[in-house]
Amino acid sequence: MNFDAATFANGSGVGAVIRNAARDVMATLSARGAAVVDNEEAEALACWKAMKFAIDVGFLELIVEGDNVMVMSVVSSTSPNWSRLGVIYDDIGCLAAGLRYVAFSCIRRSASSVAHSLARYANVLDEEVVWFEDSPPPAHDALYFDSSFLNE
Template sequence: MSDLVWSTLWRLHIPNKLKIFGWRVCHDILPTRENLARKRIIEDRTCEICTRGDESALHVLWECSVAQDVWAGSIRKLQKGICEVREIRQLVESMIHKLNLEELELFFVQAWLIWSQRNLVLHGGKLQDPTRLVQRAEDFLKEYREDQDIPATGIGAVIRNDSGEVMAAISAKGPAVFDSEEAEVLACRKAVEFAVDSGFYSVIIEGDNCTVMNSIQSMSRTRANISKLGHFYEDIGCIILGLQEVSISCVSRSANTVVHSLARHARIIEDEVAWLELVYGVPGIYAGYNI
């Protein structure tokens, strides 16, 4: 990877996990069907979403008809009016020369959301409306930028298997909030996103704010929430649609002490820290916050 790509990527004002995603994209080490076939893990390289070509990183993030529909709704500079490229790194280099830093940040966030949707669909989820993915990318960046300039809350989440063993955990900063419900719903959204990013698609979601847990439970049935936090609940609902199995329940705060310790730890870190263990089973997500 050229020095220009590397230095530009790490100057972007986006979460570290997206910088790592961009690094994997530029090195072409995403687990696409083309890469898996190259390693002889699978034989068929065909994109399972559009079935019109081999699933390379360039295809899934840029050339696939599903990706094209998303880019078509983005800002003009990110629409697919660009010279032909043969490799994903060439696309990134072209974008670096074409876009300013804020536009480049939007490019990587949108690409990450397209990749995340691809993973959800392959595990039984449904394709989202392209306009929703476009809006989600803009909202994600806006929230992240605002979070850097105001006092933050702390968010913690733990994923355990059905034997109670910790499979993954995260400690992350969250935005300033008005009340405990807003803090809990943001923590829950972060926890569910983390579970999907970590490769878990059959989960039990547990939290100690019964109002939030009941609202999420209602979303899974009615898919409508007109409260001031409705857009956060809708985000969670869209992610849940991509899971194979999900159940939601409320637990006592005393059962969530580790999560709240992680949330307190988030107050002293710059971005977020995640831990992953190779322990298998049916995962349960425990979300919490610290104001």
């Protein structure tokens, strides 16, 4: 599962794409979020929302990929986080503990174009939108680019 966040003047957005081992799109999410203080907060909340989404739709084995080095480092760590975002990181840890398998990976920003497109699309939404086993229209171009990247 790849996730990303976007920030807007009046809020934030979350995008997530879940693929199977054959790299087929299984589920995608675009959701609007609250205003955030900084990028780390946006990405941490996006990670939490994406993991909750994946669990809610029935995925219990995940490789979670995000492009924010700080967030991915913290969620990969077993040490407690005492920062202002510690509660969010704790919640992510609780979600992860309920999975049969989870691994966290920091990826290049260019590898999260689908999730980023979905996060930006959230700016025009009033409620979250989910697509199952289908290419979400807001990310068609990014999916084409992403499939080229994945085949390298």
